[in-house]
Amino acid sequence: MMTICENNVAKIEAICSEFGNEKGELINVLHKAQTTFGYLPEEVQSIVAENLNTSLAHVYGVVTFYSFFTMVPKGKYPINICTGTACYVRGAEKILDEFKEHLNIKVGETTKDEKFSLSSLRCVGACGLAPVVLVGEKVYGRVTLDGVEEILKEYNE
Amino acid sequence: MDTINIKIDNKNFQVPKGTTILEAAKSVGVKIPTLCHMHLHDLNVTHKPTGCRICVVEVEGRKNLVPACATECTPGMKIKNQTIRVLNSRKTVLELILSDHPSDCLICPKNGDCDLQSMAQEMGIRHYYYKGEQSTYIKDRSAAIKRDMDKCIGCKRCVTMCNEVQTVGALSSINRGFMSVVAPAFQMDLEESVCTYCGQCVAVCPTAALTEIDHTKTVIRHLADPSKTVIVQTAPAVRAALGEEFGYDPGTLVTGKMTAALKDLGFNYVFDTDFAADLTIMEEGTELLDRLTRHLNGDKTVKLPLLTSCCPGWVSFFEHHFPDMKDIPSTARSPQQMFGAIAKTYLADKLGVKREDMIVVSIMPCLAKKYERSRDEFSTDGNPDVDFVLSTRELARLVKQAGIDFKSLEPAEFDHPMGESSGAAVIFGTTGGVIEAAVRTAYEVFTKEKLHKVEFQQLRGMDWIRESTIDFNGTPIKIGIAHGLGNARKLLEEIRDGKSEYHAIEIMACPGGCIGGGGQPLHHGDSNILLARQKALYAEDKSKVIRKSHENPSIIKLYDDFLGAPNSEKAHHLLHTNYFDKSNHIEITKE
Numbered sequence: 207m208m209t210i211c212e213n214n215v216a217k218i219e220a221i222c223s224e225f226g227n228e229k230g231e232l233i234n235v236l237h238k239a240q241t242t243f244g245y246l247p248e249e250v251q252s253i254v255a256e257n258l259n260t261s262l263a264h265v266y267g268v269v270t271f272y273s274f275f276t277m278v279p280k281g282k283y284p285i286n287i288c289t290g291t292a293c294y295v296r297g298a299e300k301i302l303d304e305f306k307e308h309l310n311i312k313v314g315e316t317t318k319d320e321k322f323s324l325s326s327l328r329c330v331g332a333c334g335l336a337p338v339v340l341v342g343e344k345v346y347g348r349v350t351l352d353g354v355e356e357i358l359k360e361y362n363e
Numbered sequence: 364m365d366t367i368n369i370k371i372d373n374k375n376f377q378v379p380k381g382t383t384i385l386e387a388a389k390s391v392g393v394k395i396p397t398l399c400h401m402h403l404h405d406l407n408v409t410h411k412p413t414g415c416r417i418c419v420v421e422v423e424g425r426k427n428l429v430p431a432c433a434t435e436c437t438p439g440m441k442i443k444n445q446t447i448r449v450l451n452s453r454k455t456v457l458e459l460i461l462s463d464h465p466s467d468c469l470i471c472p473k474n475g476d477c478d479l480q481s482m483a484q485e486m487g488i489r490h491y492y493y494k495g496e497q498s499t500y501i502k503d504r505s506a507a508i509k510r511d512m513d514k515c516i517g518c519k520r521c522v523t524m525c526n527e528v529q530t531v532g533a534l535s536s537i538n539r540g541f542m543s544v545v546a547p548a549f550q551m552d553l554e555e556s557v558c559t560y561c562g563q564c565v566a567v568c569p570t571a572a573l574t575e576i577d578h579t580k581t582v583i584r585h586l587a588d589p590s591k592t593v594i595v596q597t598a599p600a601v602r603a604a605l606g607e608e609f610g611y612d613p614g615t616l617v618t619g620k621m622t623a624a625l626k627d628l629g630f631n632y633v634f635d636t637d638f639a640a641d642l643t644i645m646e647e648g649t650e651l652l653d654r655l656t657r658h659l660n661g662d663k664t665v666k667l668p669l670l671t672s673c674c675p676g677w678v679s680f681f682e683h684h685f686p687d688m689k690d691i692p693s694t695a696r697s698p699q700q701m702f703g704a705i706a707k708t709y710l711a712d713k714l715g716v717k718r719e720d721m722i723v724v725s726i727m728p729c730l731a732k733k734y735e736r737s738r739d740e741f742s743t744d745g746n747p748d749v750d751f752v753l754s755t756r757e758l759a760r761l762v763k764q765a766g767i768d769f770k771s772l773e774p775a776e777f778d779h780p781m782g783e784s785s786g787a788a789v790i791f792g793t794t795g796g797v798i799e800a801a802v803r804t805a806y807e808v809f810t811k812e813k814l815h816k817v818e819f820q821q822l823r824g825m826d827w828i829r830e831s832t833i834d835f836n837g838t839p840i841k842i843g844i845a846h847g848l849g850n851a852r853k854l855l856e857e858i859r860d861g862k863s864e865y866h867a868i869e870i871m872a873c874p875g876g877c878i879g880g881g882g883q884p885l886h887h888g889d890s891n892i893l894l895a896r897q898k899a900l901y902a903e904d905k906s907k908v909i910r911k912s913h914e915n916p917s918i919i920k921l922y923d924d925f926l927g928a929p930n931s932e933k934a935h936h937l938l939h940t941n942y943f944d945k946s947n948h949i950e951i952t953k954e
Contacts, residue, residue, distance in 0.1 A: 209950040248549055252949050261532020261557070262548040262947070270537045 210249040217242055218250060222257035229260050232268055236275055245279045273327055281316045281323035283361045285309075286340040290329030293337040297351075301337050302326060304354040321361070367438040372445050383411075384431035384442055385418055395420065395444055396453065396482060398460070398569055399518035400432040405825050405890040406847070406874045410523040415516065416456045417482070420444050428452055454486050461488065462495035463541075464570075465513050471571050476756075476885060478569035479516060500544065505553040507560040507576055507733035512544050515572035521545060521564035528874065529848040531680065533558035545572075557683045557947065561676035561848065561872040562730030562881015567888075575730050575882060578751045579761045585722045585751075586629040592714065593722045594632040595625050596702045596781070599640065600728040600792030600877035601755045603899040607884040607892070608759035609769040614895025616903055619774020624762045625726075626775055635777045636725065637784030639702035640791040640800070642921070643673055644912035646938050647695040648804045649929035651867055655809070658866075659838070666691050668843065668858065668865040671797050673697040675735035676872030678942065680848050685855050686944035694939040698791065699725050699732055700741050702781065703748030704937040709925045710781060718746055725752045728792070728880035731872065740940055754882025783917040786817075786904035793897045794846035794876035795822045795829065798869035802833055802842070803911045810836040817910045823901070825875065825894065828853065830865070843868040846876050 221238045225231035235254055240246050246269055255262040269275045287293075287302045302324075306312060309322050316323040332338050335347025339357065346357055365380040371393050378387035386402070388395045398415040402408070411432045419428040423441035428449065431442075443449060461483065468474055500512035522545055525534040533556045537546050547556035565573045585593050606617040625633045650669065657665045670692040672678060678697075681688060696704070703723050711721050725732060729752075735741070736749040753761065762769055777783070787803050790796030799822045806814050821831040822844060829844040843865040845851045851870045857863040873879045878896035879886070886892045909915055926934045 207948060207950050209952050211952045211954050215951055249949055251548075252947070261526065261535065263532055263535035263537075263546075263556070264526070266548040267535035267537045271539050 208249045208252060210253065214243070214250070215253055218253040219257055222254060227257055227259070229258050232258060232260065232265065233272070236265070236269060240275060245276045247277060273325065276314070276325070278314065278316055278323070279320070282321050283341050284323045284325065286330075287324075287326045288328070288330050288332075288336070288338040288340070289326045290333070292329070292333035296336040298326075298337040300351060301339065301349050301354060304351050308354060308358055322358075367436060369436050369438075369440045369442060371442045378436055380436075382436055384420060384422075384429070384434050384436055384440075387436050388431065388442075388444065393444060395431045396485070397432060398478060398482060398516060399520065401520050401523070401567060401888045403874070403888065403890040405894060406827070408523070408528055408874070410520050412519050414518055415460065417453055419449060419452050419456070421446055421449055454488070457482060457486055457488060458492050459495075460516055461491060462493035463497055464516065465497070466491070471514075472574045472577065473571035477571065478887070496541065498541075498544070503552050504576060505558070505560070505734070506737045507730040508553055508558070508562065508565060509574050509576055510553065511572055511574070512546070514570045515545055516570055517543065517545075518569055519545065520567040520569070521573055524563040524567055527849065529559070529561055529563055529872070530852050531557060531559055531561070531848060534564060559676040559679035559683065559848065559872060560731040560734040560881075561680075563873060565730060565881045566873075566879070566883070566885065575754050575757065576733060577757060578733075578753055579757050579764070582724055582751050582753060582761065583764075585724075591720055591722050592631050592716045593629070593724060594634060594706060594710075595630040595724045595726060596634050596636045596639070596699070596706075597621060597625070597726040598636040598699070598728055598732075598792065598877060599789045599796075599900060600880060600883065600896065601726050601758070602903070603792060603878060603896040604728065604883045605755050605759060608756065612895070613892040614899045616899045617769075618903065619776070620769060620772045621758075622777055623772040623775035624767055624769055627767050627772070628761060628765055630724070632778045632781075633775075634702070634706075634781035635784050635788075636698050636702055637788035637791070638781045638915070638917060639698035639705070640673075640788035641785050641912035641915045641918045642701050642705070642938065643695055643698045643791075644787060644800050644804050645918060645922070645929045646701075646934060647671065647673075647693045648801050648808065648912070650693050650695060651801065652805055652809055653930070655840070655866060668863060669693050669867045671801075671867075671869045673791065673797060674731070674871050675729070676731040677848065677851060677870045679731065679734070679945070680851065680872065681855065682942055682945040684852070684946070685859070686946045688855065688859065689942040689944065691858065692942065694941060696741075696938055696940045697732075697735065699727065699735065699752075700748060700940070701938050703736070703741065705921070706781065707743070707746075707748055708937060709921065713780075718743070722750045723748065725749050726755065726758045727752050728755050728877045728883045729873075730754060730881040732882075755880075756882060756884060759884070780917045780920065783915055784907075785912050785915045786907035786910035787912045788915075789903045789907070790900050792877040792900045794871050795824065795844050795869065796876065796900065797871075798822055798842055798844060798867060800912060801867070801869075802840075804913045805840075806833070806835055807911065807913070809838070812836060814911070825897070840867070841865045845869070846871045847874045848872050
């Protein structure tokens with residue numbers, strides 16, 4: 207059985223009612239819930255489904271559709287590699303592989319020390335800087351394979 | 364109705380304004396193939412995800428092909444359905460769908476009844492031109508339904524049935540791109556989900572992604588075991604649909620041939636669930652009259668409306684979604700379970716057969732019945748009252764496997780004593796039937812007067828929610844009827860809000876009632892088939908000498924010899940049940 211503390215339930219209820227407990231506001235509700243909790247565990251999705259009067263399967267469907275949403279806690283430094291068209295043709299996949307190798311995790315996972323998590327996203331609107339990597343809010347442009355280690359070094363010190 | 368003129372392949376047609384090319388073509392007899400679109404006219408269910416892209420056509424003046432299912436006809440539109448460009452595009456689309464579809468057709472449970480297979484045949488597919496990455500999902504086997512998502516083509520008909528029609532919310536589309544799949548929340552097994560096993564997902568699945576759990580092999584094994592007495596019961600809706608599997612027109616009653624086939628298969632006794640349906644009316648009707656009398660005498664504690672409880676999909680639905688109201692439905696078990704309970708006590712005694720040597724098989728139009736039989740409360744010392752449930756489709760398979768030529772069978776009669784039934788029992792198979800049967804008996808018991816006209820047209824039909832007030836000799840009795848769980852939900856919410864004025868409500872989970880059950884021959888989107896089956900059941904009712912449950916002599920004898928009276932202690936023990944809160948509780952802690 208899932209458990210959740212009443213404090214967190216109150217937080218989710220507040221978010222849902224902020225959006226009028228409207229089914230159609232599901233994405234906004236999840237967005238805000240993720241900002242609040244850092245991720246969207248099963249319990250949070252359950253309470254959201256209950257409050258918006260929709261099915262848990264539907265909530266889970268939306269969470270798994272959008273790469274922005276995550277069900278695992280992100281690392282202290284969440285790394286996002288843009289794999290939109292421009293970045294992709296300029297080698298984003300190789301950059302992604304390089305990160306995977308250095309951190310020894312797959313996309314969507316977090317390192318054991320909870321320091322880094324790895325995600326890919328589609329286009330951050332900085333195609334001129336392709337390939338683009340984000341660490342938290344910081345944008346790195348024209349990243350090269352050698353640059354990967356240097357980026358990680360910044361956060362490992 | 365406003366109409367417009369269009370041309371399809373240079374032929375002129377007049378079609379209603381506002382229709383899509385696909386619907387327009389269908390209405391004038393032009394076939395445009397599709398794998399995802401579904402429109403059940405009489406039930407007002409539409410599913411058009413524009414997903415499969417098989418239905419593309421050329422429209423003069425437009426550069427690209429358009430999906431016929433999502434393009435509205437405009438006046439003077441010139442549509443081309445048979446150009447080489449259209450045919451080649453459709454073929455390529457189909458080849459791409461096949462590129463990640465398993466090619467085990469010969470041993471697939473849907474072999475011969477698969478929309479994808481017949482389309483590949485119709486389009487003359489002879490090679491796999493594309494071989495894509497294959498998905499390898501874990502097969503999910505519940506008590507009733509098997510999910511094999513490698514065979515899913517993403518039409519999402521099941522998602523529409525589960526969410527929009529049934530409002531169960533067990534299935535949803537999850538993930539995206541190639542990883543996209545239909546699954547319960549968190550990809551849990553169906554058994555852990557809110558699934559009610561109504562089987563409407565299975566009823567509309569074009570492939571073998573969703574099928575019933577097949578028990579034919581196990582039943583054959585027991586039939587071959589001489590130490591077992593194998594008895595069978597057949598639900599009312601089966602006789603109105605089984606014939607379709609053998610080439611009869613929808614709505615052909617095959618009661619006698621079905622009975623003959625079961626005897627040829629080697630069942631020791633062939634009985635009728637209708638017998639137990641009559642028994643249900645005795646128990647449920649008595650309960651209704653008891654609640655009604657107390658209510659009319661001013662007892663405020665009495666729970667009304669009484670909700671029928673013969674549909675296991677519906678029982679699961681309120682256990683999951685309305686557990687706060689679980690003391691409102693009748694406590695009467697379903698006819699299937701009443702049959703099992705009586706067979707393994709009264710009948711076993713009569714036949715001198717030990718409980719463990721008796722095997723009770725049910726033939727049901729339903730998949731939820733497979734789950735129902737597995738519920739703990741319907742077992743005694745681990746021995747279930749009903750051992751196996753076969754769907755109408757499985758029975759057809761069993762008959763074919765045994766090499767029985769169904770069409771040439773001489774009709775046979777049900778065995779006694781559990782084969783005798785009234786016309787009231789046979790209409791249990793359609794929406795409105797259970798409550799009509801209950802009214803026939805309740806009226807006579809309540810008013811102590813003879814009912815001269817047993818047919819209640821006002822309770823019949825196919826509208827999702829129906830209501831009627833029946834005059835019980837001066838006392839107006841308000842009846843509600845809902846079929847499809849989404850409609851049941853509406854009536855339940857009314858009750859919860861204290862707005863319900865009904866005395867009794869009949870609910871059936873499947874569209875049309877059991878005639879549209881998840882275990883019936885597939886209707887392939889043609890809701891006329893359901894209407895034909897409904898008509899057949901009313902015809903069988905009309906043909907019966909006894910048309911009221913309480914006049915069934917075998918039922919009268921059962922009470923005299925064994926049960927005592929309806930709702931007696933013994934009847935309660937064997938024929939009633941209780942319900943459980945199955946809502947997905949989240950424990951809320953302080954810290």
